[in-house]
Amino acid sequence: MKKKIFTRIISKIVFKDGYTVQSYNYDNYVKLGSLEKTIKYLNDWGADEIILINLSSENHFKNIQNSLKDNFIPITYAGKVNNLKTYKWAINSGFEKVSFNTAVFNKKFNLINECANLGGAQSIVLCLDIIKNSNKLYLYNYLTKETKKIEKNYFYDLASKNYLSEMLINIINQDGGIEGINNFKFFKEIQKKINLPLLVSCGLFTKEQYINFLLETNCIPVLGNMLLHYENPIASIRHVLSKKGYKSRIDYPFKGISR
Secondary structure, X not given: OOOOEEOOOEEEEEEEOOEEEEEEOOOEEEEEEOHHHHHHHHHHHOOOEEEEEEOOOOXXXXXXXXXXXXXXXXXXXXXXXXXXXXXXXXXHHOOOEEEEOHHHHOOOHHHHHHHHHHHOHHHEEEEEEEEEEOOEXXXXXXXXXXXXXXXXXXXXXXXXXXXXXXXXXXXHHHOOOOOOOOOHHHHHHHHHHOOOOEEEEOOOOOHHHHHHHHHHHOOEEEEOHHHHOOOOHHHHHHHHHHHOOEEOOOOOOOOOOOO
């Protein structure tokens, strides 16, 4: 009997100023609805995990915390995690993992290491915003709009640190698009070099784009815009993956930390 390959079907929620939104390049937003209902829908639809990106001008921590009451799958918090207090709030609110973005860009690795020492490396995700310009990819800081050249061993050097569980690459100017991505080689080479799961959010729009990206790169694609345009895409993707020898729906233990 052929051995199953494990993967995860991960859905992304963008939250801004009290509502879930459809984001376009993290610059324009269309209001969708309440965070609580969106989280419940993703649970009902069969997502394995959720990534919640909080882009609010204020933190909306109470709103977010209350919205987790009907969530029963692993969920990652992302958004302005610039201090230990925010990390502790996220973990104690029920988030399994916390994603660090600006701290990575600005090389604030002492903060990330401190959080890992408190909650464990399994709770740490390093998120790298990348912008595509003239078919080249650059590191990007969405707050300052600053870009940096990606050094040859950049991803390997990050992955070699002992305080993270996985990496997330977010292609900013393909967010909310329909083109998908065809630069499989870039992601495939990164995944080969790092001994960690590599999650990629890159504007995948169709089921075929999602499946092809997974099969070609061995990375884990993150669902976003697709959920708005297709009836139950998660079940459809799971069915196709099962036929190709993939298994999802993995249970993950969760441990909180003391305040």
